Amino acid sequence: MIKTPYLLFLGDAPDQLAAKVAQGIKDWRPENAVGQFRMEGCKADLGLTDMTLEEAKAAGAKTLVVGVANRGGIISPAWKKVLVAALEEGFDLASGLHNLLREEADLVAVAEACGRELHDVRVPEVDYPIANGKKRTGKRVLAVGTDCSVGKMYTALALDEAMRRKGMKSTFRATGQTGILITGNGVPLDAVVADFMAGAVEWLTPDNDADHWDIIEGQGSLFHVSYSGVTLALIHGGQADALVLCHEPTRTHLRGLPEYSVPTLQQLRDMVLPLAQVANADVKIVGISVNTQHMGEAEAEAYLAAVEAEMGLPAVDPYRHSADRLADALAAL
Amino acid sequence: MIKTPYLLFLGDAPDQLAAKVAQGIKDWRPENAVGQFRMEGCKADLGLTDMTLEEAKAAGAKTLVVGVANRGGIISPAWKKVLVAALEEGFDLASGLHNLLREEADLVAVAEACGRELHDVRVPEVDYPIANGKKRTGKRVLAVGTDCSVGKMYTALALDEAMRRKGMKSTFRATGQTGILITGNGVPLDAVVADFMAGAVEWLTPDNDADHWDIIEGQGSLFHVSYSGVTLALIHGGQADALVLCHEPTRTHLRGLPEYSVPTLQQLRDMVLPLAQVANADVKIVGISVNTQHMGEAEAEAYLAAVEAEMGLPAVDPYRHSADRLADALAAL
Numbered sequence: 001m002i003k004t005p006y007l008l009f010l011g012d013a014p015d016q017l018a019a020k021v022a023q024g025i026k027d028w029r030p031e032n033a034v035g036q037f038r039m040e041g042c043k044a045d046l047g048l049t050d051m052t053l054e055e056a057k058a059a060g061a062k063t064l065v066v067g068v069a070n071r072g073g074i075i076s077p078a079w080k081k082v083l084v085a086a087l088e089e090g091f092d093l094a095s096g097l098h099n100l101l102r103e104e105a106d107l108v109a110v111a112e113a114c115g116r117e118l119h120d121v122r123v124p125e126v127d128y129p130i131a132n133g134k135k136r137t138g139k140r141v142l143a144v145g146t147d148c149s150v151g152k153m154y155t156a157l158a159l160d161e162a163m164r165r166k167g168m169k170s171t172f173r174a175t176g177q178t179g180i181l182i183t184g185n186g187v188p189l190d191a192v193v194a195d196f197m198a199g200a201v202e203w204l205t206p207d208n209d210a211d212h213w214d215i216i217e218g219q220g221s222l223f224h225v226s227y228s229g230v231t232l233a234l235i236h237g238g239q240a241d242a243l244v245l246c247h248e249p250t251r252t253h254l255r256g257l258p259e260y261s262v263p264t265l266q267q268l269r270d271m272v273l274p275l276a277q278v279a280n281a282d283v284k285i286v287g288i289s290v291n292t293q294h295m296g297e298a299e300a301e302a303y304l305a306a307v308e309a310e311m312g313l314p315a316v317d318p319y320r321h322s323a324d325r326l327a328d329a330l331a332a333l
Numbered sequence: 334m335i336k337t338p339y340l341l342f343l344g345d346a347p348d349q350l351a352a353k354v355a356q357g358i359k360d361w362r363p364e365n366a367v368g369q370f371r372m373e374g375c376k377a378d379l380g381l382t383d384m385t386l387e388e389a390k391a392a393g394a395k396t397l398v399v400g401v402a403n404r405g406g407i408i409s410p411a412w413k414k415v416l417v418a419a420l421e422e423g424f425d426l427a428s429g430l431h432n433l434l435r436e437e438a439d440l441v442a443v444a445e446a447c448g449r450e451l452h453d454v455r456v457p458e459v460d461y462p463i464a465n466g467k468k469r470t471g472k473r474v475l476a477v478g479t480d481c482s483v484g485k486m487y488t489a490l491a492l493d494e495a496m497r498r499k500g501m502k503s504t505f506r507a508t509g510q511t512g513i514l515i516t517g518n519g520v521p522l523d524a525v526v527a528d529f530m531a532g533a534v535e536w537l538t539p540d541n542d543a544d545h546w547d548i549i550e551g552q553g554s555l556f557h558v559s560y561s562g563v564t565l566a567l568i569h570g571g572q573a574d575a576l577v578l579c580h581e582p583t584r585t586h587l588r589g590l591p592e593y594s595v596p597t598l599q600q601l602r603d604m605v606l607p608l609a610q611v612a613n614a615d616v617k618i619v620g621i622s623v624n625t626q627h628m629g630e631a632e633a634e635a636y637l638a639a640v641e642a643e644m645g646l647p648a649v650d651p652y653r654h655s656a657d658r659l660a661d662a663l664a665a666l
Contacts, residue, residue: 131559133590194530194563195523222565225612226464229566230527236558257466260611271607278593279558 019044022067073098096177131198138208152218158318201237352377355400406431429510464531471541485551491651534570
């Protein structure tokens with residue numbers, strides 16, 4: 001559990017895209033983003049107040065989040081001075097970089113001396129149990145994709161936002177590093193040891209109110225041979241009551257697998273449903289989320305209408321429109 | 334890679350079952366078993382020559398394998414004197430216990446001083462790659478089960494034995510601790526980090542001769558929600574050309590999951606085939622392996638005949654008969 005709110009560290013980000021983790025925090029949990037800290041030469045700007053460490057501290061920030069990635073995921077020597085000063089100022093640090101905070105002896109030493117915490121969200125911090133498959137109270141919805149990186153996290157966050165707006169009870173459950181930094185907690189599922197994957201998902205989505213929805217961030221794809229096992233652990237550990245199918249229609253092959261074609265939404269439906277029924281006989285597919293970022297407005301509308309007719313399910317692009325219709329479908333379950 | 338041959342350490346095993354790892358080594362790789370080492374009060378006996386450390390060393394043994402498990406998987410203090418003496422005598426140590434050899438400071442110190450290796454086969458010793466899904470040369474067969482612990486390892490070892498006897502080229506590929514100790518190498522898949530599971534299986538079953546078969550030890554079950562992700566990583570990383578379905582017909586529920594019923598062989602077939610086709614469009618189910626240990630001879634024969642008729646595939650119990658008919662089915666592919 002990372003202490004919120006945050007000061008978002010953008011470092012010397014070469015462009016806006018390099019700060020996409022910070023952008024995600026600001027977009028989805030603006031209440032967690034007290035301000036931004038930019039170094040000389042920083043080309044990213046979230047439109048937040050630029051703050052010194054002292055100003056952010058005074059404004060209530062508790063953790064400095066490394067919201068920027070450089071090539072190689074390295075903690076740059078140029079950043080070190082700021083990170084050390086932040087620890088001394090009383091901030092915890094949180095990062096999703098490959099280069100772990102805990103691998104840096106100077107940061108570890110200063111954190112210990114100051115009694116501060118270093119959160120590397122790529123590394124599990126909990127001893128997860130082995131899944132027991134017992135039926136839990138409350139409801140769960142999981143985003144599953146035809147491929148990796150088709151918008152499953154975005155869909156889940158948009159669904160959470162829409163459900164809260166409609167007065168439904170929901171919690172976004174992060175399973176990847178960006179999601180964990182956005183919300184301050186979650187399970188870095190890709191780093192969990194195989195035997196404990198499904199148990200980690202059970203741990204993440206415990207018993208809850210009967211009318212509460214956990215919105216579980218999906219990972220990988222049943223069709224992506226590199227990560228399909230992680231996907232199935234989410235399906236079975238998540239004990240999903242509802243599934244949202246996610247798709248990016250312009251992709252020519254699976255991400256990183258040039259020999260593998262992208263399955264259709266029908267193929268995904270037919271593959272995922274019997275697997276999900278193993279853990280929950282009543283599971284339903286409630287809607288389709290299409291990432292139409294590479295389509296024009298008219299093309300996107302036509303595509304969504306065609307998918308909706310073919311699949312007999314609401315099909316939306318939550319970025320262009322909202323996830324309201326998916327939330328309505330869950331409410332109607 | 335554990336150095337063979339072995340001296341099999343049975344310690345103070347309270348009964349024969351406690352020495353089942355050692356029994357597996359002796360049954361399946363007798364050439365790896367130079368002799369046995371039994372302490373006072375040992376109730377297990379593999380029928381191998383009892384040897385002192387000196388005698389085993391002289392007979393060529395290179396590694397002392399802890400072939401016994403006590404309650405809790407602990408390295409008993411009573412064993413320590415022998416394990417230390419073995420290191421001093423020039424043996425490496427290998428163990429699949431929960432209590433790791435490397436967690437014992439005295440063993441670590443002596444091993445270092447003597448230049449010996451400690452192999453904890455529960456712990457991955459390789460940085461596995463992320464799976465790339467590229468088609469590999471050679472053939473692969475995978476055992477998949479309706480449940481955990483239905484005889485997948487036994488089936489794979491029996492198939493390997495039958496294929497070698499018939500002059501076919503085959504290699505048993507261990508994915509669990511017992512299999513790794515039996516053969517001296519493999520991947521402890523349940524302990525691999527999620528993102529690398531499928532890559533570990535690719536690593537384990539690399540390019541090979543066109544007429545060579547890797548016989549991959551299965552793990553878990555697609556229907557067992559605790560471990561199904563591991564199973565799918567095997568299916569996709571293994572890129573199976575052939576599948577053998579494994580079943581134990583007297584089980585009343587899935588192992589450790591009292592609320593989950595055991596699927597039928599038809600349900601397993603219908604679930605596994607489309608998933609396996611993602612990685613290998615030409616995959617075929619070649620036969621059924623039934624664990625009939627809880628049935629009488631006549632009951633077993635009748636059951637196998639019924640399964641064979643229903644499924645249209647050879648159905649054998651490799652323990653009662655042999656895996657010859659499964660090997661023939663692979664040869665005919």
